[in-house]
């Protein structure tokens with residue numbers, strides 16, 4: 001089985017990257033499953049429900065989220081209608097949506113888990129994602145040995161610790177949120193594919209997908225102004241993972257950093273958070 005994990009899709013440039021590149025890439029590379037983080041797809045801050053549907057129409061099977069899961073209010077209702085959009089599993093039970101999803105890929109049943117890290121997020125309602133994992137995996141392993149863990153976290157140490165805790169227990173641990181692709185893709189002992197951060201789909205030469213001049217001004221003045229999406233050197237970034245169909249172990253990892261031509265529309269300011 002070949003799985004493509006994509007880094008956070010940022011703004012219209014990111015959506016353009018997916019629209020222009022993904023279906024062809026899927027076909028040419030024999031990709032069976034595409035999992036992407038979508039929480040910045042709508043103007044860089046959240047994921048509107050219609051954008052989510054469009055991205056899935058463009059070839060993404062499962063969208064994961066993070067601390068911005070409900071920045072766009074229509075997702076509060078929308079997420080319950082679409083089980084292929086995951087919010088962090090370590091939110092309280094009453095939060096709409098789900099964070100664990102089983103999906104069929106050909107003859108195989110696989111499980112996808114999305115959780116949110118604790119460092120640098122002001123979220124008092126979050127459960128510790130390092131706790132309860134053993135019980136959850138014991139339950140999942142009665143259904144499938146192919147498990148993909150998408151960890152949306154800020155601190156590299158937190159993501160690395162999660163990778164080491166889950167090595168040999170899941171097929172892959174991939175990090176999102178930082179939007180900067182790390183150069184540490186590998187297969188950990190026990191057959192777990194790992195990367196600290198998948199990077200981003202969108203402007204690769206930018207500040208997290210945004211125009212540098214506005215982000216620099218924020219740091220220089222501490223005045224929060226609108227971010228402006230960047231269109232500089234659009235790329236599709238992520239990790240291609242090959243998984244053995246029988247054992248569920250990762251047998252290959254290949255970073256993806258694909259230049260994509262995206263047409264720049266008429267100027268439009270980013271929506272403020």
Ligand SMILES: [Fe+2]
Pocket residue numbers: 039066067068152177
């Ligand atoms: Fe995030």
